[in-house]
Amino acid sequence: MSDEETKENSTSPTEAIETAGPHVAAPHVVEHLELGFWRKYVFSTDHKMIGIQYGITGLLFLLFGFSLMLLMRWQLAYPGEAIPFLGELFGPDRMPEGIMLPEFYNQLGAMHGTIMVFLGVVPLAVGAFGNYILPLQIGAIDMAFPKLNMASYWAYFLGGVTMLTSFFVPGGAANSGWTSYAPLAVIATMGQTLWLFGMVFLITSSLLGSINFIVTTIQLRAHGLSFMRLPFFVWAQLVTAFLLLLAFPPLEAAGILQLMDRLAGTSFFLPSGLVVSGVPLEVSGGGSPLLWQHLFWFLAHPEVYVLILPAMGIVAEIIANNTRKTLWGYKSMVYALIFLGFMSFIVWAHHMFLTGMGTTISAFFQTTTMIISIPSIVILTALFLSLWGGSIRFTTPMLFALAFLPMFGIGGLTGLPLGLAPPDIHLHDTYYVIGHFHYIVAPGTLLALFAGIYYWYPKVTGRKLNDTLGKIHFWGSFIFLNGVFMPMFIQGLAGVSRRLYDGGAIYAHAQGVLHLNEFISVSAWLLGLAQIPFIINFFMSMRKGKKVSDNHWEATTLEWAATTSPPLAHGNFATVPEVHRGPYEYSLPGHKKDYTPQNERVEV
Amino acid sequence: MKEFLGLPLDASAHGTQIDQIIVITHWLMLLLFVGWGVFFIYTLVRFRKSRQQQADHVGVRSHASSYLEVAIAVFEGALLVGFAIPVWSNVVSAFPSEQDALVVHVVAEQFAWNVHYPGVDGVFGKRDINLISEDNPLGLDRSDPVAEDDIATINQLNLPVNKNILIYLTSKDVIHSFGIPLLRVKQDVIPGQTIRVWFRPTMTNDQIRESMAKRYTISRGQIPEGLVLSVAMDGYQASDGSLILEKGDYVTEDVIEQLIAEGISEVNAAPDTPMEIACAQLCGLGHYRMRGTVTIQTAEEFEEWLAEDAEYLEW
Numbered sequence: 039m040s041d042e043e044t045k046e047n048s049t050s051p052t053e054a055i056e057t058a059g060p061h062v063a064a065p066h067v068v069e070h071l072e073l074g075f076w077r078k079y080v081f082s083t084d085h086k087m088i089g090i091q092y093g094i095t096g097l098l099f100l101l102f103g104f105s106l107m108l109l110m111r112w113q114l115a116y117p118g119e120a121i122p123f124l125g126e127l128f129g130p131d132r133m134p135e136g137i138m139l140p141e142f143y144n145q146l147g148a149m150h151g152t153i154m155v156f157l158g159v160v161p162l163a164v165g166a167f168g169n170y171i172l173p174l175q176i177g178a179i180d181m182a183f184p185k186l187n188m189a190s191y192w193a194y195f196l197g198g199v200t201m202l203t204s205f206f207v208p209g210g211a212a213n214s215g216w217t218s219y220a221p222l223a224v225i226a227t228m229g230q231t232l233w234l235f236g237m238v239f240l241i242t243s244s245l246l247g248s249i250n251f252i253v254t255t256i257q258l259r260a261h262g263l264s265f266m267r268l269p270f271f272v273w274a275q276l277v278t279a280f281l282l283l284l285a286f287p288p289l290e291a292a293g294i295l296q297l298m299d300r301l302a303g304t305s306f307f308l309p310s311g312l313v314v315s316g317v318p319l320e321v322s323g324g325g326s327p328l329l330w331q332h333l334f335w336f337l338a339h340p341e342v343y344v345l346i347l348p349a350m351g352i353v354a355e356i357i358a359n360n361t362r363k364t365l366w367g368y369k370s371m372v373y374a375l376i377f378l379g380f381m382s383f384i385v386w387a388h389h390m391f392l393t394g395m396g397t398t399i400s401a402f403f404q405t406t407t408m409i410i411s412i413p414s415i416v417i418l419t420a421l422f423l424s425l426w427g428g429s430i431r432f433t434t435p436m437l438f439a440l441a442f443l444p445m446f447g448i449g450g451l452t453g454l455p456l457g458l459a460p461p462d463i464h465l466h467d468t469y470y471v472i473g474h475f476h477y478i479v480a481p482g483t484l485l486a487l488f489a490g491i492y493y494w495y496p497k498v499t500g501r502k503l504n505d506t507l508g509k510i511h512f513w514g515s516f517i518f519l520n521g522v523f524m525p526m527f528i529q530g531l532a533g534v535s536r537r538l539y540d541g542g543a544i545y546a547h548a549q550g551v552l553h554l555n556e557f558i559s560v561s562a563w564l565l566g567l568a569q570i571p572f573i574i575n576f577f578m579s580m581r582k583g584k585k586v587s588d589n590h591w592e593a594t595t596l597e598w599a600a601t602t603s604p605p606l607a608h609g610n611f612a613t614v615p616e617v618h619r620g621p622y623e624y625s626l627p628g629h630k631k632d633y634t635p636q637n638e639r640v641e642v
Numbered sequence: 643m644k645e646f647l648g649l650p651l652d653a654s655a656h657g658t659q660i661d662q663i664i665v666i667t668h669w670l671m672l673l674l675f676v677g678w679g680v681f682f683i684y685t686l687v688r689f690r691k692s693r694q695q696q697a698d699h700v701g702v703r704s705h706a707s708s709y710l711e712v713a714i715a716v717f718e719g720a721l722l723v724g725f726a727i728p729v730w731s732n733v734v735s736a737f738p739s740e741q742d743a744l745v746v747h748v749v750a751e752q753f754a755w756n757v758h759y760p761g762v763d764g765v766f767g768k769r770d771i772n773l774i775s776e777d778n779p780l781g782l783d784r785s786d787p788v789a790e791d792d793i794a795t796i797n798q799l800n801l802p803v804n805k806n807i808l809i810y811l812t813s814k815d816v817i818h819s820f821g822i823p824l825l826r827v828k829q830d831v832i833p834g835q836t837i838r839v840w841f842r843p844t845m846t847n848d849q850i851r852e853s854m855a856k857r858y859t860i861s862r863g864q865i866p867e868g869l870v871l872s873v874a875m876d877g878y879q880a881s882d883g884s885l886i887l888e889k890g891d892y893v894t895e896d897v898i899e900q901l902i903a904e905g906i907s908e909v910n911a912a913p914d915t916p917m918e919i920a921c922a923q924l925c926g927l928g929h930y931r932m933r934g935t936v937t938i939q940t941a942e943e944f945e946e947w948l949a950e951d952a953e954y955l956e957w
Contacts, residue, residue, distance in 0.1 A: 464826055
């Protein structure tokens with residue numbers, strides 16, 4: 039873009055410029071408007087700082103949630119044996135003489151799920167990437183509601199603190215699974231109350247965030263950036279925001295109802311005639327345990343797509359950039375995405391096929407489940423086909439993004455038998471299910487999120503992550519993730535139930551596949567080791583990483599038109615960009631360079 | 643494919659239909675994954691930067707993928723209409739009449755399966771939660787005349803082979819799940835609700851053990867994988883003629899020592915209680931040990947067992 043054009047663009051008066059004040063037009067003015075430490079780094083209202091806050095907090099929670107599983111994997115591989123060195127540190131209430139108690143195992147299980155989903159992946163995928171990248175990609179100076187954005191982060195933070203605190207109350211943290219099925223959760227120890235409070239904070243955070251993303255995307259797009267010119271990542275975030283907005287309120291209500299059952303003596307989820315440990319339970323009764331499941335899964339199924347859609351968005355960006363060509367079937371991908379979002383609201387009861395469902399209802403939910411597999415296949419196929427005809431650069435982010443494709447494929451395909459009711463009779467609540475959804479979320483979403491970190495790190499810091507460490511991180515993660523989750527399908531097909539403290543040691547039908555537990559655990563620990571290069575790389579590259587230009591990957595979308603590490607306080611672009619073309623104009627015939635940014639006016 | 647997937651033995655009349663769907667879906671999965679995989683690998687090699695300096699802006703121009711997607715949708719539709727829905731409606735939800743079946747009540751609790759048979763009169767006695775005690779986990783009201791002959795067991799379900807079994811499931815406390823992998827049965831047990839599940843066992847426990855029997859290579863100091871909880875299917879003699887291991891005895895570490903000392907390196911064995919009730923829904927800290935056993939017997943053996951248990955009621 040020539041200087042003349044830049045001036046032209048900046049003179050086009052938009053509301054954004056007016057509200058943004060002087061520091062949009064001239065970034066160096068920012069120095070004069072320098073905020074204090076607290077307002078700049080802690081109680082920031084700038085989308086980029088909030089994105090970074092979400093990112094760091096989310097990564098820390100991912101590491102923490104993962105560590106919980108590393109402890110559980112010891113108990114599964116070597117049931118009843120003391121954990122060397124670490125075990126005794128947990129004290130006699132959790133691990134007497136270093137041997138894990140079933141009570142503690144259940145706490146770890148419930149909190150692993152909760153933390154990974156609500157405190158790790160969603161905050162990273164939506165809170166971090168959404169906040170940092172989305173406004174840049176649509177050429178906005180910030181989110182529509184900066185203060186709401188700050189409130190969203192701090193509600194999340196409080197939710198996280200509440201969840202962590204719950205480990206230290208009498209009886210420990212919540213221990214009824216991340217699903218918190220009533221009545222078990224209602225009669226559980228105090229940790230469950232904190233879990234519910236924590237969830238109310240987290241849901242509030244997501245609701246504040248989602249409304250912000252929707253308004254921002256609809257209202258603050260740069261001039262010329264029509265919906266069909268939006269990068270696929272923005273589409274993914276937009277649909278995700280709708281899912282959060284519409285699916286979370288029922289769970290918030292359900293969470294409050296469960297709190298009432300626990301604290302105020304109501305019986306929303308408690309039927310009459312309960313006898314716990316031989317003693318009739320003194321409650322009014324008349325409630326329904328199934329009501330909780332319906333409310334929970336009405337959120338939790340769309341939640342699955344909240345976990346996966348931003349990942350698809352990231353992968354799509356990186357594939358277009360590293361194949362140097364446009365996405366194949368961009369429009370069909372967008373329609374598939376919207377359809378997927380819509381369908382995700384009417385498949386929830388496929389989690390409940392075995393609750394005593396008749397033919398009609400099960401037929402309905404099986405049908406919707408089969409239907410929802412089609413848009414997923416459309417998107418995945420489009421991403422595969424996008425590779426054809428490209429000039430594929432195997433950069434570190436591209437490796438992660440490419441690995442996402444077959445991994446998500448395995449996760450999606452193993453959903454097929456689970457989506458049909460009869461196979462569920464054998465497979466429901468077995469390790470097959472664990473393998474299935476982890477393939478979606480771990481080798482799927484997590485690899486995509488790492489791809490995103492490697493891809494956008496230069497935008498955030500102005501420096502590149504080290505490629506050698508990145509490739510070690512990639513191959514280690516890729517191999518050991520499969521080592522962890524592939525054997526779970528074998529265990530599940532043999533009929534081994536999930537959530538067993540000893541991994542199924544007392545069951546005859548598990549005997550033939552028990553030896554896999556050790557293999558899985560060792561893979562999990564090695565997977566932990568494989569994250570060390572990433573952690574080193576992440577911090578080291580902030581200071582010592584190779585300095586790169588504003589548009590290091592030679593990409594087309596607007597975030598690369600912003601200066602590197604865009605200055606804080608709502609100043610993203612030296613000049614507010616104007617959009618002239620679609621998001622992935624790579625390798626246009628007759629052009630000198632193989633990429634044409636969205637804001638480039640004249641074709642050279 | 644079924645062997646490859648490692649599905650456990652199926653000893654029920656309806657299990658084949660469930661297994662069939664599992665097998666078909668896995669063929670579809672394999673086909674799609676291999677298809678995608680081959681395309682993926684080929685594309686990565688063919689269009690790597692060093693070989694393809696300049697990308698083609700458009701890429702694929704054929705619409706083959708649309709046909710493929712339609713084909714998958716049609717296949718899934720066929721699976722749904724041709725298999726999944728009929729199996730659910732004609733098998734899972736097609737309950738036999740009570741006259742035509744053995745009716746048993748199973749009451750789940752943390753962490754046990756209480757089994758309630760109606761006894762000779764075929765009528766279930768009244769249960770009352772206020773009568774629940776350690777000796778009477780069902781809360782069975784023995785003063786009820788029809789309850790006198792009722793039989794109650796814990797974690798032990800005896801059933802006759804080749805007869806429809808209709809089970810009424812209830813829970814005293816939290817949600818459990820009544821799973822019997824070898825019968826392809828799994829049904830959530832939800833407090834406040836009575837949920838039925840039915841099946842017809844086609845093999846007795848003896849037959850199951852016969853068909854699961856395998857020769858295990860043994861070595862000193864450890865029980866090989868899969869041999870834990872197993873009993874011998876053959877007798878084994880020491881050189882002096884004394885019996886080391888009788889058919890039906892547990893294969894323990896001690897026995898393995900003795901067998902090895904006698905130069906025997908293989909043992910033919912099968913699980914002692916191959917048929918198990920496994921709780922499949924997290925129900926608390928003892929969830930992992932909420933295991934019951936199922937004994938499928940011939941009709942005569944079952945009647946004998948009932949009569950034997952009825953005798954205990956006399957005193």
